[in-house]
Every structure is written in C-alpha cells, then in structure tokens.
Amino acid sequence: MGYILGIYRRLISVQIRSQMQYRFPFIVELVVTGFVTISGFVTLAFVLQRFGSIGGWKLGEVAFLYGLVETSFGIMDMIFSGFDPGNFGRQTRLGRFDQLLLRPVNITVQVLGSEFIIRRLGRIAQGFVILILALTMAHINWTFGKILFLPVVIASQIAFFGGLFIIGATISFWTLESIEIVNIFTYGGTEMMSYPMQIYPNWLRDFFSYILPAIFLNYFPALYFLGKPDPLHFPTFAPFLAPVAGFGVLAIALAFWNYGIRHYQSTGT
Amino acid sequence: MTPIIQVSDLHKHFKLSKHHRGFSGAFRNLFTREYRLVRAVDGISFNIEPGELVGYIGPNGAGKSTTIKMLAGLLVPTSGKLVINNHIPWRDRKNYVAGIGAVFGQRTTLWWDLPVIESLDLLQYIYRIPAERFHRNLDEFRQLLDLDAFIDTPVRSLSLGQRMRADLCAAMLHDPVILFLDEPTIGLDVVAKERIRQFIVHINRERSTTILLTTHDLSDVEKLCERVMIIDHGQLLYDGALEILRDRFGGKRKLVVDFATEYEHVDVEGAQVVNREGLRVTYEFERGAMTASNLIGSLSSQYRIHDLEVREPDIEVTVRRIYEERLLEK
Numbered sequence: 001m002g003y004i005l006g007i008y009r010r011l012i013s014v015q016i017r018s019q020m021q022y023r024f025p026f027i028v029e030l031v032v033t034g035f036v037t038i039s040g041f042v043t044l045a046f047v048l049q050r051f052g053s054i055g056g057w058k059l060g061e062v063a064f065l066y067g068l069v070e071t072s073f074g075i076m077d078m079i080f081s082g083f084d085p086g087n088f089g090r091q092t093r094l095g096r097f098d099q100l101l102l103r104p105v106n107i108t109v110q111v112l113g114s115e116f117i118i119r120r121l122g123r124i125a126q127g128f129v130i131l132i133l134a135l136t137m138a139h140i141n142w143t144f145g146k147i148l149f150l151p152v153v154i155a156s157q158i159a160f161f162g163g164l165f166i167i168g169a170t171i172s173f174w175t176l177e178s179i180e181i182v183n184i185f186t187y188g189g190t191e192m193m194s195y196p197m198q199i200y201p202n203w204l205r206d207f208f209s210y211i212l213p214a215i216f217l218n219y220f221p222a223l224y225f226l227g228k229p230d231p232l233h234f235p236t237f238a239p240f241l242a243p244v245a246g247f248g249v250l251a252i253a254l255a256f257w258n259y260g261i262r263h264y265q266s267t268g269t
Numbered sequence: 270m271t272p273i274i275q276v277s278d279l280h281k282h283f284k285l286s287k288h289h290r291g292f293s294g295a296f297r298n299l300f301t302r303e304y305r306l307v308r309a310v311d312g313i314s315f316n317i318e319p320g321e322l323v324g325y326i327g328p329n330g331a332g333k334s335t336t337i338k339m340l341a342g343l344l345v346p347t348s349g350k351l352v353i354n355n356h357i358p359w360r361d362r363k364n365y366v367a368g369i370g371a372v373f374g375q376r377t378t379l380w381w382d383l384p385v386i387e388s389l390d391l392l393q394y395i396y397r398i399p400a401e402r403f404h405r406n407l408d409e410f411r412q413l414l415d416l417d418a419f420i421d422t423p424v425r426s427l428s429l430g431q432r433m434r435a436d437l438c439a440a441m442l443h444d445p446v447i448l449f450l451d452e453p454t455i456g457l458d459v460v461a462k463e464r465i466r467q468f469i470v471h472i473n474r475e476r477s478t479t480i481l482l483t484t485h486d487l488s489d490v491e492k493l494c495e496r497v498m499i500i501d502h503g504q505l506l507y508d509g510a511l512e513i514l515r516d517r518f519g520g521k522r523k524l525v526v527d528f529a530t531e532y533e534h535v536d537v538e539g540a541q542v543v544n545r546e547g548l549r550v551t552y553e554f555e556r557g558a559m560t561a562s563n564l565i566g567s568l569s570s571q572y573r574i575h576d577l578e579v580r581e582p583d584i585e586v587t588v589r590r591i592y593e594e595r596l597l598e599k
Contacts, residue, residue, distance in 0.1 A: 003397070007394065007395060010391055010394060011391075014380050014382075014383055014387075014391065017383070018380070018381070018382035018383065021382055021423075095373065095376045096376075098373070099373075099377075099378050101343050101362065102341065102366050102371050102378065103366065103378075103396075104362075104363045104364070104395070104396065105363070106363075265344055265345045265359060267284075
C-alpha cells in the first residue's frame with residue numbers, strides 16, 4: 001500500500017513539475033476557466049433577478065447547487081484527468097496504454113498518475129467562491145450533522161463524476177466517435193445538477209433519478225442543507241443516499257473499466 | 270535446459286468490421302455489422318533457449334507486431350500455449366512484466382517533459398530496484414550508451430537516436446531476463462544504429478539476456494542474430510540459422526577476379542562470366558555444384574591473378590526472394 005501510494009505521489013509530482021514548465025498556458029487557462037464559471041453564474045444571477053426565483057428557489061439557493069457542483073467537478077477534473085475520455089482515447093491510439101501495461105504496477109493507479117491538470121485549480125477556486133457566496137446568502141441553519149455532511153457530499157460528487165469519466169475512457173477502447181454521448185451525460189449532467197431538479201419534465205428527472213442517480217448527489221442534499229421541503233415526495237433519507245449513489249457509480253465504472261481492459265487486450269485496437 | 274520462451278500453436282484472430290463506401294455505405298455501416306476475420310497470427314510454434322538472440326522478420330502486416338505484443342503480455346492470444354519465464358504473460362501481467370524489458374521503437378516509456386535521469390530514478394522506484402544494483406547498472410549503461418551528454422535533457426528535446434539509447438537503458442535497469450525489441454533501429458542513421466547494435470550484443474553476451482528483436486533492417490539481423498525466424502501471413506516460414514537460410518535460398522555466389530594481364534578468353538568450367546570491365550571479371554557460380562576453393566584453384570592454374578574476392582549473396586535479396594517467390598510455402 002505504501003508502495004502504490006508512493007508511485008501515485010511520484011507520478012503526480014512528475015505531472016505538476018512538467019506543467020510548471022509551460023507557464024503561459026497555465027495562466028491562460030486559469031483566467032479562461034475562471035471566466036467561464038463566473039460568467040455562467042452571472043447569467044444565472046441576471047435570470048433570477050428578472051424572475052425572482054426558479055421553482056421557488058432564490059438566488060442564494062440556486063447558487064448553492066451551482067457552486068457545489070462546480071467545485072466538485074473541478075476537483076474531479078483535476079484528479080481524474082488521466083481518464084478524460086477524449087484524451088485517454090487519443091493516448092491509447094498512440095500506444096501510450098501499452099506502455100503502462102508494460103510496467104509492473106496497478107493499471108488504474110498508473111492512468112490516474114498519467115495526468116493531473118493543476119490548471120483546474122482556477123475552476124475549483126471560482127466554484128468555491130460561488131459556494132461561499134451562496135452560503136452567506138442562503139441562511140443555512142448549520143448543525144453539527146450538516147457541517148460533517150458537506151465534505152461527504154463533495155466527495156460523493158467527485159466519485160460520481162469520476163465514474164462517468166472512467167466509463168467514457170472505457171468506451172474509448174471500442175470507439176472514439178461515441179465518446180460524445182458520454183460527454184453529454186458528464187457535462188450535461190453538471191448543467192442539470194446546477195438547477196433544482198423539480199423544474200424538469202418527469203421523464204428527464206426519472207432518468208437522472210433511476211438510471212443515472214444524479215438527483216441524489218446535489219438536489220436532495222441541497223434540500224437537507226437549505227431546510228427546504230421535498231416536492232417530489234421521496235423518502236426522508238433521500239439526501240443521505242449521496243455517498244451510495246456517488247461511490248456506487250464509481251464502483252460500477254471500475255468494474256466496467258476492468259472489463260474494458262480485458263477487451264482491449266483481446267482486440268488490441 | 271528448458272526453453273525460456275515456449276510458444277505452441279499460437280493464434281490471434283481479429284474481427285474487423287467491413288466498411289461500405291460512400292453515403293449509402295455509411296448508412297449501411299450504421300445498421301449492419303459485417304465482420305471479416307483476420308488471422309494475424311495463424312498457428313506459430315517455437316522455443317527460445319535462455320541467452321539466445323533471435324531475429325524476427327517479415328513484411329509489413331505479416332504478424333510480427335501482433336506476436337511480440339502477445340509475448341510481452343499486451344495481447345491475449347485467441348488460442349495456443351504461451352509460457353515465458355514460467356509465466357503466462359497476459360494472465361499474470363504484473364509479475365511477468367517485472368522480469369522482462371521491452372522497447373517499442375516508435376514509442377517511449379520515458380516521461381516526455383522530464384530529464385532522462387529523473388525518468389530513470391522513477392523507474393528505479395517502480396521496479397523496486399535496490400539502490401546499489403541500480404547505480405551499478407546505470408553507470409555501466411551510461412558508458413555503453415554514452416548517455417552523459419543528454420542525461421539532464423528533457424526527453425521531448427532528444428533526437429530519435431538519443432531517445433532510443435535512453436529507452437534501451439530504461440528497459441535494462443531492472444535486470445530483465447528477456448528483452449523484446451520492436452524495430453529498435455527504425456529511422457536511425459548508420460552511426461546511431463551501430464551503437465545500438467553494439468549495446469544489444471553486449472548485454473546478450475555479458476548478461477546472457479535473452480533477446481527477441483523484430484526489424485525491417487536485415488543488416489540488424491546479419492550483424493546480431495545467429496538465428497532468424499521469418500513470418501508471413503501469420504505463419505512461420507523459416508526458423509533456423511541465418512547461414513542455412515543463405516545456403517538454401519541465397520542463389521548464386523559471386524567471385525570477383527582482378528587479372529594480372531589482359532586475356533582474350535577468361536572462361537572457366539563451373540562458373541559463368543556475368544561482368545567484365547578491363548582486368549576485372551565477375552563470375553557467378555552455383556552453391557553446391559562448385560566450391561569457391563575449387564573455382565579459385567582452376568582459375569589460378571590457367572591465368573595469372575592479381576587479386577580476388579568471394580561475394581556472398583545479400584541477405585536482403587535472399588529474404589525478398591523468399592517473400593516474393595513464396596519459396597518456403599508448404
């Protein structure tokens with residue numbers, strides 16, 4: 001275990017040192033991703049100013065959803081960059097995955113250590129600022145349980161999005177073209193999760209409840225933190241399913257990933 | 270001695286989806302899946318003893334890469350037996366790859382933005398090489414491969430030859446018992462090729478590392494390997510000594526003679542004149558029908574000779590003949 005953690009630490013350190021050599025793209029992306037995140041939020045703020053609320057959610061409450069997802073997704077996008085489907089697919093076509101298979105180390109750890117994009121800190125920071133802003137605006141009744149549960153929700157979301165990345169990377173063993181479909185769920189999913197789920201049509205909400213359980217990762221926990229009633233009449237423990245949903249998706253993704261590696265080794269595409 | 274590499278009746282078949290062309294073809298691709306079976310490796314058997322240096326050659330698409338990928342544990346065979354260094358490569362990947370080294374010519378195992386030496390340090394940790402052994406190996410390879418000039422340079426800035434030297438060093442640091450080399454000299458100039466060949470010979474002789482190398486460049490095989498395997502259409506066409514290959518399929522040998530004085534007729538029994546330029550005459554003679562010493566003997570009894578040279582047929586020509594004329598087809 002110490003050995004594998006040592007490998008991970010060293011691989012990440014290589015990535016960070018490599019990226020430090022290219023200062024210009026680093027600064028550009030810090031600024032650009034920050035701008036995208038902030039402008040998304042500003043748009044949201046203008047819309048809410050015009051209409052007052054979305055489905056009864058005021059600006060601070062929607063900002064809570066938005067900031068939480070942005071922060072988690074940003075952290076995930078940094079930690080799981082090695083599994084970023086498009087990039088992973090290209091690298092595999094170039095024979096990079098074969099090089100990893102030739103080393104006597106767990107393959108998942110090697111892929112995790114093959115990329116660690118610290119530029120994502122820009123996005124994470126913006127998401128965090130919005131989250132702090134939301135916490136001051138939304139008047140949350142903090143309890144000890146809520147304080148403990150917030151990092152659990154963030155970790156669950158990271159696991160959830162990471163799982164989607166891993167599923168996308170695995171699909172790239174078969175095809176590069178269909179990766180866009182996974183991206184719809186990954187990036188579309190984060191968009192969906194930034195708004196209160198009750199505003200969506202039933203079929204869409206059902207999909208994100210029972211097929212891809214995104215609703216348990218942001219919407220229900222947010223109800224709990226904000227002390228809002230549940231218009232969808234789910235069981236009262238629904239907010240606490242976040243870790244089950246998040247880490248469940250990650251576990252399924254890892255099983256699919258291992259299946260994909262076996263497929264790759266039998267086809268060599 | 271038991272063979273270190275045992276391959277028997279190895280098959281690797283791929284299913285390739287058929288693509289229809291044009292707009293209506295693209296539409297058909299979307300809904301129908303037709304497959305074509307490609308037998309990339311179609312029943313190959315061979316053994317390699319510890320310490321052998323074997324050349325594996327064949328035209329493009331013959332199945333060389335597929336074979337070496339199976340041997341290195343990257344691909345799972347469709348059927349057949351594969352035991353290498355007491356492991357089944359694909360089933361026991363982590364333990365197996367710890368005991369082998371591999372260099373795939375066009376790709377590097379090193380970290381692109383890192384100075385060479387830092388990549389090597391990282392590999393020490395990955396392969397858990399004891400410090401003392403690591404430094405002993407590193408010192409030796411630094412010298413043999415002349416790494417010092419660029420050991421602090423990031424890999425992305427290396428020339429192809431330098432990168433290949435660094436990769437060879439990286440592949441040997443953990444004292445693998447087997448080394449797989451896929452096109453180790455591809456794209457290199459003569460000097461770089463020579464240095465790499467010397468290194469390959471050195472580790473094979475001094476460390477008894479078993480080496481299997483694929484190459485396009487038959488001079489690699491000629492300079493390095495006593496044994497050569499030829500693959501085409503997924504099947505082994507030849508497995509044996511390079512000498513015997515030359516004897517069987519090499520065709521005619523040549524004798525180039527510089528006469529001391531001009532002769533009107535320079536005919537000799539058992540050989541044909543194929544070229545005549547002033548005092549220099551080139552004869553061709555059939556292997557087996559005539560030995561070089563007999564020919565030289567009868568020439569020198571008839572004429573005054575200044576100098577002479579026996580030319581063996583070019584191995585490249587020999588192998589090309591084998592591919593083209595399908596001389597070894599069963």
